Amino acid sequence: DVKVTQSSRYLVKRTGEKVFLECVQDMDHENMFWYRQDPGLGLRLIYFSYDVKMKEKGDIPEGYSVSREKKERFSLILESASTNQTSMYLCASSPYNTETQYFGPGTRLLVL
Amino acid sequence: AQSVTQLGSHVSVSEGALVLLRCNYSSSVPPYLFWYVQYPNQGLQLLLKYTSAATLVKGINGFEAEFKKSETSFHLTKPSAHMSDAAEYFCAVSGDNQGGKLIFGQGTELSVKP
Numbered sequence: 441d442v443k444v445t446q447s448s449r450y451l452v453k454r455t456g457e458k459v460f461l462e463c464v465q466d467m468d469h470e471n472m473f474w475y476r477q478d479p480g481l482g483l484r485l486i487y488f489s490y491d492v493k494m495k496e497k498g499d500i501p502e503g504y505s506v507s508r509e510k511k512e513r514f515s516l517i518l519e520s521a522s523t524n525q526t527s528m529y530l531c532a533s534s535p536y537n538t539e540t541q542y543f544g545p546g547t548r549l550l551v552l
Numbered sequence: 553a554q555s556v557t558q559l560g561s562h563v564s565v566s567e568g569a570l571v572l573l574r575c576n577y578s579s580s581v582p583p584y585l586f587w588y589v590q591y592p593n594q595g596l597q598l599l600l601k602y603t604s605a606a607t608l609v610k611g612i613n614g615f616e617a618e619f620k621k622s623e624t625s626f627h628l629t630k631p632s633a634h635m636s637d638a639a640e641y642f643c644a645v646s647g648d649n650q651g652g653k654l655i656f657g658q659g660t661e662l663s664v665k666p
Contacts, residue, residue, distance in 0.1 A: 482658040488652075498653075536652075
């Protein structure tokens with residue numbers, strides 16, 4: 441079975457802090473994705489990556505950056521956390537040229 | 553541009569009743585369509601997907617969905633709801649050279665009453 445893990449289930453940070461959310465997948469998938477999930481808005485794509493050291497902006501990249509130094513790991517970085525970044529963050533991965541995505545359990549981030 | 557609309561942010565059914573969750577999409581090319589389920593405090597789990605083979609797609613946990621091109625719909629159904637079906641359900645579309653990206657609907661929360 442595909443396994444996507446996220447470093448934290450719950451996280452509380454203060455405004456202005458730099459926040460790192462880590463995602464690791466164990467199935468050698470080329471594609472990895474970061475979404476945020478907010479009530480009534482569904483999932484919105486923040487960034488995605490098709491390969492190591494590659495990154496592409498999604499629909500809402502402002503205030504975020506990403507890093508993919510190894511194929512299995514995709515990190516989401518909040519350079520200076522703000523209260524409007526309080527949300528559920530979901531990571532997903534998929535094989536090359538395949539649309540089926542496999543999701544991690546999510547990280548619920550609260551920014552105070 | 554592709555988009556997905558889920559009609560009804562909340563649906564409530566009685567245990568044993570039919571479940572019908574609605575999804576309409578727009579796409580300029582034949583789409584791939586997905587239904588995902590999210591149980592409380594968990595990530596999304598794939599229920600089923602349509603990839604242009606059979607128009608009636610069967611998924612896990614007794615769910616199925618029918619692709620209707622003329623109606624641009626991909627509604628999710630289950631003949632008899634169980635309490636364990638209470639969750640949030642997301643419809644998603646891909647295709648149009650999106651390179652593996654999915655566009656998600658807003659989600660429908662399903663409640664099941666005893």
